[in-house]
């Protein structure tokens with residue numbers, strides 16, 4: 651998959667003054683999230699005010715970069731043609747260990763995608779951008795266990 655990424659020329663995120671610290675951390679291979687200095691809750695996506703208590707005191711902190719797949723979809727026909735060479739691929743909602751949910755790409759075989767799969771952030775360079783994708787945090791056996799568990803319920 652990474653060979654395909656090298657060939658992609660895709661539209662990327664537009665960083666703003668508020669979101670730039672997030673993207674700068676990803677470029678360094680790190681994962682940062684905002685945390686509210688008043689209510690203590692973590693926030694994603696980057697913003698000016700806490701969505702929980704409306705405080706304007708949000709500060710950037712190192713975050714684990716770990717989470718669990720909450721939902722996913724296998725993309726066969728990308729919404730933008732620039733991603734066609736990468737299809738099929740997996741888009742996932744990742745519930746971060748800190749609480750917020752983030753939409754990202756899952757670096758896994760489409761057959762290994764599963765709700766409950768433990769994942770970790772893995773920065774991927776695509777053209778001019780470095781994007782925070784996620785990969786299984788454990789081996790494929792764990793991925794299959796999670797998938798089988800989902801199917802049996």
Ligand SMILES: [Zn+2]
Nearest residue numbers: 686689700703
């Ligand atoms: Zn707050």
